[in-house]
Amino acid sequence: GAGVSQSPSNKVTEKGKDVELRCDPISGHTALYWYRQSLGQGLEFLIYFQGNSAPDKSGLPSDRFSAERTGGSVSTLTIQRTQQEDSAVYLCASSLGGMNLYEQYFGPGTRLTVT
């Protein structure tokens, strides 16, 4: 079946603008994760959804970052007033359940460039 999809694949935006990144998880996967991958760095956890609720938002780097998930499916990560340090690849993953009991399946990522 279809894997995790993300859109857009690439986004170039001007500093100060808002951006929305979308993630479509695998159908039936209740857990959804957002990560950020900066050049030369490992993956940085941002937020985790179980269903539509986010029990762990501890990784969001600032209040400019927010995320929501609707219908237990699609999730949107919003970055307001983007800064150059927000430039990174944003990865979404989904799994059958949370707590790492199940394998996480990753999307192709959205490469965000803030100019």
Add this chain to the structure above:
Amino acid sequence: AQRVTQPEKLLSVFKGAPVELKCNYSYSGSPELFWYVQYSRQRLQLLLRHISRESIKGFTADLNKGETSFHLKKPFAQEEDSAMYYCALSGMDSNYQLIWGAGTKLIIKP
């Protein structure tokens, strides 16, 4: 502090040679350890997890709690093993979220 360290950013070995990708961790409890792999132009995917004790694509990894290591090994490297490899851990102290190493780029030379 919870941390995963992959000391090598780049590892280059000849085809047929043994490969060892190092991973050390810092964690106060009993973590679960993972290796993820990203081949060129492909998505990040799970390679193996210590709890399953499997050998995937000839790779194995043993959790050494005394040395707090989870090194990934393969006795005879193949060209198709060239990829980016990430070590990660999760556990109660991290709310079961994955904590990632910075990754090691493995290049297998013909």
